[in-house]
Amino acid sequence: MAKIGALRESAAGERRVSVTPETVKKFIGLGAEVAVEAGAGEGASIADAAFAEAGARVATRAEVISGADILLGVQGPDPASLSGVKPGAWLAAALNPFGERARVDAYAAAGIEALAMEFMPRITRAQSMDILSSQSNLSGYKAVLDAAGEYGRAFPMMMTAAGTVSAARLFVMGVGVAGLQAIATGRRLGAQVSATDVRSATREQIQSLGAKPIFVENVAGIEGEGSGGYATEMSAEYQKAQAELVSSHIARQDIVITTALIPGRPAPRLISDAQIATMRPGSVIVDLAVEAGGNVEGAVPGEVVVRHGVKIVGHRNVPSRLAADASALFARNHFNFLSAFWDKEKGVPVLDEEIGDAIRLTKDGKVVNPRLLG
Incomplete structure (x- = not known):
């Protein structure tokens, strides 16, 4: 059973959240276990009780990170705040790879497979996963x-x-x-x-x-x-x-x-x-x-x-000024992305080359994305 963790945003002025009760239910429907950091939805007017009612485990940051196979965020978290992350765990968020290169390097050093959602290719089958489009709208x-x-x-x-x-x-x-x-x-x-x-x-x-x-x-x-x-x-x-x-x-x-x-x-x-x-x-x-x-x-x-x-x-951060709707769309982008690659037999998503290679920044301790290596 895949363990998905949703982190509370720490960036100044960020009010969005990476999952909603709607997407929590959908992830559980795929067979995943979902943990949400306490207070993660406050800025988007989503109470911890709503996440719990949807089936998520509301926990501390350390508990959410511990054992998580996939960590979801809106903005990339400070690598120092990810102590205890499992080597090989995915981190999917808007990671600002060009502006935060040192942070990307730190994700690699921590053994995280960092997935930049803003690098999603603009192809037909990825439209529902495209955070740039949903938030820019x-x-x-x-x-x-x-x-x-x-x-x-x-x-x-x-x-x-x-x-x-x-x-x-x-x-x-x-x-x-x-x-x-x-x-x-x-x-x-x-x-x-x-x-x-x-x-x-x-x-x-x-x-x-x-x-x-x-x-x-x-x-x-x-x-x-x-x-x-x-x-x-x-x-x-x-x-x-x-x-x-x-x-x-x-x-x-x-x-x-x-x-x-x-x-x-x-x-x-x-x-x-x-x-x-x-x-x-x-x-x-x-x-x-x-x-x-x-x-x-x-x-x-x-x-x-x-x-x-x-x-x-x-x-x-204009989308955060409409935090409830922005969170709902961002969370659906996350779900559409992961569910599109969900392997029912393995119980985890398995990325293909076209999208995986486009958004993957780090893997096995190294920065691997061509756009950062060129």
Whole structure:
């Protein structure tokens, strides 16, 4: 019988949890034994009693770790907090391999098989396991709500006897999962929405949501379409043309939401201080990439700052601001991942090469992932 342990998150401000009563029941249905660290669900409004009722054993951290075959987390735990872990035990979480390389090395030294859930390949059969998609979806939604809270004006057009209130103008930069959800949410709130991306394939997606696409036309050297649907760096010519287009467009916007990320690299700079200065006072920019260096000049992680009368929102860990829903989706990603490879005869999951090699960072005391060795 496989023993699965869910750890209480220790990262500052992290309110999510890696399992829910729903997934506990499903894991037990597979034949696993589940232990949950006491208090793990508090930030997501899940009481220990709910885990116990679902069939989990609520225990201390040491008891959860002891004998566990698989440890589940949201963010990668401090290796020093995993004393007593069984050699060869799996650790599945968002491990930030590029930003926390020393921690990855420590997992290897401890004999842990570390599985980075954010390295899940973007293939059809892995969609239900993809934490980046599930969490980014909530980030895009929350970004619009955060913008609305800071904006100080109405989003939809309102016609009253006292006069008409114009609809807010919302511009989304970066049309991945978060960007698409931001577009949809802005439209639902009644804003006039426009969007841009370096990948030309997103034009139809933008239009399908009722927003206006803003694209550089007839410029050679675009390198925007990367592997797995991610964006890559743009050519110098494209960067110049995009900066000119964005500058003229952004000056007329009330709200801008930036979502651009390139895996393994600092977030690309999309908005300069000079461009911010062209926006009218009271406008709002939400930088969803602030923790990766930021898309917006002057954005500060964890703060709302004002530059040229424009509010720049740089909240950290946006999915955790919707902890209950984010936990439910993250937990299902975990279950979908492990259950897809569950060997009923052995009573444990057995990874295949395609997904296993993509997400496995460490094994047998060594760092083995090609993306960290190249």
